[in-house]
Amino acid sequence: MEPSESVTSKRSEALYETSEDNDQRDQRDQRDQKDQHDQNDQRSPLEPKSHSQNPSASNQNSGSLDVSNSSNGGNNADGAGTSGSPIFSVVKEIVELVVVTLVLLIVIRFALAEARYIPSSSMEPTLQINDRLLVEKVSHHIGHPIQRGDILVFYPPPIEMGGQDLKNDPLTVLGRLTGLPFLPYEPAFIKRVVGLPGDHIRIQKGEGVYINGQLLDESSYAKETPNYDRNVLGDIGGPSSTGKMIRPFADPARANDPIIVPANQLFMMGDNRNNSEDSHVWGFLPQDRVIGRACLLFWRWISPPRFPHIPEE
Secondary structure, three states: OOOOOOHHHHHHHHHHHHHHHHHHHHHHHHHHHHHHHHHHHHOOOOOOOOOOOOHHHHHHHHHHHHHHHHHHHHHHHHHHHHHOOHHHHHHHHHHHHHHHHHHHHHHHHHHOEEEEEOOOOOOOOOOOOOOEEEEEOHHHHOOOOOOOOOEEEEOOOHHHHOOOOOOOOHHHHHHHHHOOOOOOOOOOEEEEEEEOOOOEEEEEOOOEEEEOOEEOOOOOOOOOOOOOOEOEHHHOOEEOOOOOEEOOOOOOOOOOOEEEOOOOEEEEEOOOHHHOOOHHHHOOEEHHHEEEEEEEEEEOOOOOOOOOOOOOO
16 A cells, blocks of 8 residues: 655645746736737727726826816816906897897888977977977888878978088988987978979968969968968078078079979978978978988877966955
8 A cells, every 4th residue: 555645745736836827827917918018009099999908008098088178178268268258248249239229220210210309390280399200211112202292301401501411421321320319410301292393383472382373272281371472483592590591593594483393302391381491491302302201190298278377266
């Protein structure tokens, strides 16, 4: 019978073999990791590396991405500091609102209508001082002809304004287009159409206006009959709104010509015949100076009647 090996010697031999196997596996793992690392280094920079194969590289890349994102976020924040700041946004909204408002004002006033108020008594009793009315412009744009009896708002001829015509500087033009009260203001008149192109006009004191030899019935709107005569062009004249005496047809060659309205012009008069600076003073009105036709009276301040003092009993 062969002698049995000692248990102690077998256990130590097993431990020795196990340790040796572990060393070999560690060496193989190190070689595999080295080979994998070399393969990763040989890859294209555009080819993403597997996070599972190289956890440490993944962590490093993740850290780099975090830093990069933080840097980009900082740059975006700096950019937002100028274009996205509250003050910049408020100013931008205000500018946009002003521009849109001006465009709407210009479109509405040019194409549709505008509001005007009456500053004088030249159109009494039809219109009173401080009346508010709407001046429409649609009829002009669609080619509707001006009729006798229409009440028109217009820019007066230069001779009525002391020889000064409409200004064309930017602020005045903007005020003319928008009607904003803080911009330069150009006065406009409101009168009734009495004579159309080709009409022969005569005005007789105490009687009224004759159109082509026929007396015009103005009993429904004229405050009183005129206290002046206008039979020929030389008769036209009088004090203007600036207080200056004007004679638009003082030329002797035309002074005795009949008052015939030229083409594309109008003869305008106020309903308050004896308190109106109109065509009997400054002559004919070119139609291109017409702003629009008064169509709607939307505001009139009614003052309470004044009674005489009644003594108490």
